[in-house]
Amino acid sequence: MKEFSYERPESLDEALQVLATSGSEVEILAGGTDLVIAMRDRSRQPKVVVDLKRIVEFYPSLVWDGDTVTLSATATMSEVVGDEGINTHFPALVEAAVVVGSVQIRNRATLLGNICNGSPAADTAPPLLAYDAIVVVAGPEGTRRVAIDDFIIGPGRTDLQDGEIAVALELTVPSRRLGSAYERMTRRKGTDLASVTLCATVDDAGVTRVAYGSVGPRAWLKTDQTGVLANPAASRESKAAVFEEIFADASPSVRSMRASPDYRRAMLRVLGARAVVRAVERLQELQGVS
Amino acid sequence: MSETIQIEATVNGRDRAFEVAANHTLLDVLRDQLGLTGSKECCVVGECGACTVVVDGIPMNSCLMLAVEIDGRDVTTVEGLAADGHLNALQQAFLDVSAPQCGFCIPGQLMSAHALLQRNANPTIDDVHEALGGNLCRCAGYLQITEAVMVAAEAGRQ
Numbered sequence: 001m002k003e004f005s006y007e008r009p010e011s012l013d014e015a016l017q018v019l020a021t022s023g024s025e026v027e028i029l030a031g032g033t034d035l036v037i038a039m040r041d042r043s044r045q046p047k048v049v050v051d052l053k054r055i056v057e058f059y060p061s062l063v064w065d066g067d068t069v070t071l072s073a074t075a076t077m078s079e080v081v082g083d084e085g086i087n088t089h090f091p092a093l094v095e096a097a098v099v100v101g102s103v104q105i106r107n108r109a110t111l112l113g114n115i116c117n118g119s120p121a122a123d124t125a126p127p128l129l130a131y132d133a134i135v136v137v138a139g140p141e142g143t144r145r146v147a148i149d150d151f152i153i154g155p156g157r158t159d160l161q162d163g164e165i166a167v168a169l170e171l172t173v174p175s176r177r178l179g180s181a182y183e184r185m186t187r188r189k190g191t192d193l194a195s196v197t198l199c200a201t202v203d204d205a206g207v208t209r210v211a212y213g214s215v216g217p218r219a220w221l222k223t224d225q226t227g228v229l230a231n232p233a234a235s236r237e238s239k240a241a242v243f244e245e246i247f248a249d250a251s252p253s254v255r256s257m258r259a260s261p262d263y264r265r266a267m268l269r270v271l272g273a274r275a276v277v278r279a280v281e282r283l284q285e286l287q288g289v290s
Numbered sequence: 291m292s293e294t295i296q297i298e299a300t301v302n303g304r305d306r307a308f309e310v311a312a313n314h315t316l317l318d319v320l321r322d323q324l325g326l327t328g329s330k331e332c333c334v335v336g337e338c339g340a341c342t343v344v345v346d347g348i349p350m351n352s353c354l355m356l357a358v359e360i361d362g363r364d365v366t367t368v369e370g371l372a373a374d375g376h377l378n379a380l381q382q383a384f385l386d387v388s389a390p391q392c393g394f395c396i397p398g399q400l401m402s403a404h405a406l407l408q409r410n411a412n413p414t415i416d417d418v419h420e421a422l423g424g425n426l427c428r429c430a431g432y433l434q435i436t437e438a439v440m441v442a443a444e445a446g447r448q
Contacts, residue, residue, distance in 0.1 A: 001314075002313065003292040005312065008358075032354055032356065036355065049356075051356075053359070078348075102336070102425075103349060103420065103424050104342055104351045
């Protein structure tokens with residue numbers, strides 16, 4: 001690992017000042033499960049590393065206020081998995097967070113870091129897209145709130161500008177009843193990067209949303225307003241036609257070692273169908289339909 | 291010359307103050323600076339778990355942490371399990387059921403199992419599989435390792 005200077009601000013203001021004076025060769029450290037690897041293999045060589053874990057504003061890391069939960073930059077995957085409210089209202093996010101790495105990784109890796117790292121295979125990107133998460137960004141000009149669909153840009157790229165820190169994710173319990181489910185495909189059970197990630201939500205108005213990743217430069221969010229996917233009685237052919245449109249933006253890399261483009265495209269349809277079925281089942285449970 | 295930072299931490303029950311280089315991982319410092327070579331360096335990407343240590347009761351990969359991050363924290367490595375020259379119940383169970391084969395992964399396995407038993411004295415086999423899922427054993431001694439953790443849990447209940 002190349003040498004760098006280590007900064008451990010204790011307030012957000014202090015952290016922003018450090019960023020303002022550090023130029024662009026600065027990396028932000030939260031869980032470090034991506035950053036430390038990148039610094040060791042020298043794919044990232046920051047002059048300054050800013051550790052967020054002593055910033056008082058970030059604790060407690062997970063706060064419910066009415067129907068909204070705010071997860072600060074220090075909220076770990078393990079904290080997400082362990083929160084009762086998130087399990088109740090955002091089960092697909094828990095399903096995604098609980099398969100990230102191993103216990104050791106989840107104890108360190110942060111939810112927001114998973115998004116800021118910008119991996120197209122980020123497990124939590126599809127559920128956060130499907131649940132309309134908001135990213136709260138602090139910078140020299142103040143705080144701005146960005147829809148996660150606008151925040152995610154491409155491999156290693158987000159809407160975060162120099163001098164800014166992503167400080168929190170906000171999730172609001174949907175006003176309509178919503179069933180949701182997360183599916184992923186890996187080469188093996190256990191610690192592995194996903195070859196396909198997918199989250200489906202179905203609401204009580206029959207609107208289905210499908211967010212999918214690991215099959216292109218970023219995770220995409222698509223909506224089916226027709227009610228076809230949400231209708232268990234709809235024909236397989238009619239659903240296939242809707243999925244065809246939904247997955248039109250999939251452009252899996254030919255260079256990936258994990259799976260061929262054809263296989264990923266085929267599996268998108270399989271996981272899409274599975275996730276929608278489970279989401280519909282969960283919606284029916286919420287509606288008290290057996 | 292790399293930036294060094296003065297830190298204080300409890301390591302295996304002993305309060306220590308020492309300097310660490312900003313760009314050294316916790317694993318580097320444990321092994322090369324503190325002489326605690328039980329924690330192993332293997333994959334260095336967080337997949338194998340051979341470097342697992344317990345920080346404030348939580349198992350973590352020491353290869354993915356900067357050493358400076360343990361400032362003010364309580365770290366237990368495999369060297370901290372035995373007391374007064376005697377193996378603890380978990381280590382003894384590993385020996386009794388012949389869980390170690392080549393032995394390389396065992397310190398990490400022990401630390402993940404130790405953290406599990408600290409927070410759940412009555413684990414199911416699924417709990418053990420989940421807790422040790424981040425620890426690979428190249429000898430594939432998983433059955434015996436799982437058995438050892440269950441035996442240790444049983445011993446702890448008596």
